[in-house]
Amino acid sequence: MTTQELPNWLKQRAFLTPDRMALSNGDVEFTFGELWEKVISIGEQLHTIVKHSSHPFLGIMIKNKVESVFLVHAIQQLGFTTVLLNNKLSENELTFQIQDMGLSTVIYDDEFAGKLDFLGDDVVGVSFSQLFDTAPTIFDGKDHFQLDQACSVMYTSGTTGAPKGVLQSYGNHWWSAIGSALNLGINENDTWLCSVPLFHISGYSILMRSVIYGMNVRLFETFDVEGINCELTSGKVTIMSVVSNMLSRLMKGLGDETYHPSFRCMLLGGGPAPLPLLQKCKEKGVPVFQTYGMTETASQIVTLSPEYSMSKLGSAGKPLFPSELMIKREEGANQEGEILVKGPNVTNGYYRREEANARSFESGWFHTGDIGYVDEDGFLFVLDRRSDLIISGGENVYPAELESVLLSCDGVEDAGVTGITSDEWGQIPCAFIVKKDHLTKEEIIAHCKKNLASYKRPKKIVFVDELPRNASNKLLRRVLREQWEKGMVADED
Numbered sequence: 001m002t003t004q005e006l007p008n009w010l011k012q013r014a015f016l017t018p019d020r021m022a023l024s025n026g027d028v029e030f031t032f033g034e035l036w037e038k039v040i041s042i043g044e045q046l047h048t049i050v051k052h053s054s055h056p057f058l059g060i061m062i063k064n065k066v067e068s069v070f071l072v073h074a075i076q077q078l079g080f081t082t083v084l085l086n087n088k089l090s091e092n093e094l095t096f097q098i099q100d101m102g103l104s105t106v107i108y109d110d111e112f113a114g115k116l117d118f119l120g121d122d123v124v125g126v127s128f129s130q131l132f133d134t135a136p137t138i139f140d141g142k143d144h145f146q147l148d149q150a151c152s153v154m155y156t157s158g159t160t161g162a163p164k165g166v167l168q169s170y171g172n173h174w175w176s177a178i179g180s181a182l183n184l185g186i187n188e189n190d191t192w193l194c195s196v197p198l199f200h201i202s203g204y205s206i207l208m209r210s211v212i213y214g215m216n217v218r219l220f221e222t223f224d225v226e227g228i229n230c231e232l233t234s235g236k237v238t239i240m241s242v243v244s245n246m247l248s249r250l251m252k253g254l255g256d257e258t259y260h261p262s263f264r265c266m267l268l269g270g271g272p273a274p275l276p277l278l279q280k281c282k283e284k285g286v287p288v289f290q291t292y293g294m295t296e297t298a299s300q301i302v303t304l305s306p307e308y309s310m311s312k313l314g315s316a317g318k319p320l321f322p323s324e325l326m327i328k329r330e331e332g333a334n335q336e337g338e339i340l341v342k343g344p345n346v347t348n349g350y351y352r353r354e355e356a357n358a359r360s361f362e363s364g365w366f367h368t369g370d371i372g373y374v375d376e377d378g379f380l381f382v383l384d385r386r387s388d389l390i391i392s393g394g395e396n397v398y399p400a401e402l403e404s405v406l407l408s409c410d411g412v413e414d415a416g417v418t419g420i421t422s423d424e425w426g427q428i429p430c431a432f433i434v435k436k437d438h439l440t441k442e443e444i445i446a447h448c449k450k451n452l453a454s455y456k457r458p459k460k461i462v463f464v465d466e467l468p469r470n471a472s473n474k475l476l477r478r479v480l481r482e483q484w485e486k487g488m489v490a491d492e493d
Contacts, residue, residue: 013214403416
């Protein structure tokens, strides 16, 4: 069977529309022709560093900077697979991912020098400054991308809490971009504002769509409410990706103003939006497209168009054109069951996780681990994101992963984690601890700081006598949440 391939995306785009705007950050801007030149220049410097490497994976730790965009594309030109390291992770989490992927080289933004000072002799750390000072060497660029080749790897904990590297092929990114385009449309004047992290699929997918569509990316290093609202009211931006917390802050900061009529899509992920927020957006004429997706589907796979945002409130919408979904119901269940998805944008599997792959895939269908139902009109409603997944400010927090860290803390007898409502973050992780002896909350917090990114750490800690479990001794996290909401338990702060 012949491997499918497409022309090198950036090279082809620079040939087709070299003078069209490709990237800007408010201070500098680059056309696709200029982007191509910068990428090849940095690719030659990177080639000097990695030319003797036989390992196909290259780790990067980046911020939302134009240099990061150059690097992402340069790695593709050299034929390596990019492993995107979340810059919010703890040393232990990063060490696990670097070792799991067998990385020998990590390229990082200078700001993360201190964060990666644990790298040993077997892993070469190269800062942006070092990279850009390296003497270039010529390399043979790629004329084509093979669609089944791994383009990127991003880690996700999944339902078990054990981190797994999701292999995202060029084909996954291509079909994700095509599916989105068939839903949202393409305009040669489009500019996609990106303030979501480039190391997330939400940010990385924008870069891929940029070169496939010939679309400008307006890059924000941080989520700047005032600056972003200024862009959206000016008419310079047509599309933006957000989670509910971001959208809520934008609406508060907007005041009595409205966005420019050319702004045509606010792509909203990270869980269903609350009704008052959607109503406020509708009043202001903000075109919100609610969506459902994950790292394993290379971004969105189900999207709700604005015309259904109120009549199908709470729905994630219908599958994108190349994709399918179905609900796998258990015996005795009514409408709800596990959400299964299929399509060319769905990963072929996790890196070196044979058991997880066997468990996650069935006759071409991917088991998301999420629970939901499809109504009579074909609209998906997600009831639980990966069962007990906590979505805090758009970040995924997996209770099983947090519980594992808590149980490794001296003095913790038992631990359960659930998400509780937060006006600021949507949800925050709350830890329920059965303790031995004289364990303090401060000791638990100190332990978590060593092992978890800040957004994963429990924001509330509640000491209890026992945790609710069923006959099979399975922890009932929903009961913990209900007990908190009913005031049956409370933190002592």
